[in-house]
Amino acid sequence: MNQVVWIKDPLAILAEGAERGLVVADGRIVELVGAGAEPKTPGARPFAAGEHVVLPGLINTHHHFFQTLTRAVPAALDRELFPWLTTLYPIWAGLTPEALDLAATVAMAELMLSGCTTTTDHHYLFPAGLDEAIDIEIAAAKRLGLRVLLTRGSMNLSERDGGLPPDSVVQDEDAILADSERLVARYHERGEAAMVQVALAPCSPFSVTTSLMRATATLADKLDVRLHTHLAETEDENRFCHELYGCRPLDYLEDCGWLSNKVWLAHGVHFSAAEMPRLAKAGICITHCACSNQGLASGHCPVCELEAAGVAIGMGVDGSASNDESNLMQEVRAAFLLQRGRYGVGKVSHKDALRWATLGSAACAGRAELGAIAVGKRADLALFKLDELRFSGHGDPLAALVLCGAHRADRVMVNGCWTVEDGAVSGLDRADLMRRHQAAARKLQG
């Protein structure tokens, strides 16, 4: 596991001064090998990367693994966020531990095959019998070798109290906070090599009480873990906040004690110009979910204005029921096309989209040691071959990945270990997983 490996002579690489590749030891990048040079690290075994384009491992900063069980559900097609949610909540209420295990495994395998080395998940659904949802996800991540920042989500504002979800999927505040504390104590690793981290993540302003929003921020502070939620996703949410709380979503967040550098927010579509410097000042990062926002017609995240204001932009595939896939490399292309269309040539390039999915996402996850190929960073890498019809005739290999629509990594390394080899997740029986996952999805959807 702790072999010294020289990723040798890549076809192209997203790094400066690494024309002849990089050297990995003990899960870290220990050396970049420049043009005409040889590695100085003793004992480096070469891995011939002459057919590979090498990227920093992609980082997914927003998802809902369980939703892989409800992709393209007929009753939820062609709906905006709120009616889409109210259609799906009763189906999701039937989620079982076995189905969640399959869903999480499918979502993470799909991500890994797209070049992902770190993912978050926002699991906020805890119907009766699913108390150990996050434990199940962590076990699946460990089996696959993926680095994770899993969030203990929550909902406690049901229809009865003016919220959106039905009573059957919400929990009470004390149970949520106690389980959050249990999970952090049991699983949260600290330090640069951490493979499993836990964050706290009330679902959204329309499914969580103010009391729980405040208590969760206090607890995250006490436990020194990150905080996450959905915000500024739709106009419906703006209206909801105005009617219930008499203010805009960001004002509400501030009132709940959430303007903190521990926070990253999914979507950030509907921030006003005046709100952006407030986000930057607090050190809040935003996850851009290009496919989900387009699929639900929620609007477009103003990435250039946010970055100009000093807000880091990461990337997220979002739940599989709104995307409906978990391919992070295709998300990079979708974000590039969406934002190029919005801002124009000269403002957004393929390298910007790659930066959002690597360095920007690392900022969202609070992991400065991830997201780049540089000495001292963790050895998290995604290697793509350009051997499909879609790449035939390419010029710039790096640009071709985004422009020609790369969708499957040939090799992926996490913390110095290969997790994807020859286009397959190591140790995973993909056909068997798909058969069981499809059966679980049929059962859940009734």
Ligand SMILES: [Zn+2]
């Ligand atoms: Zn989401």
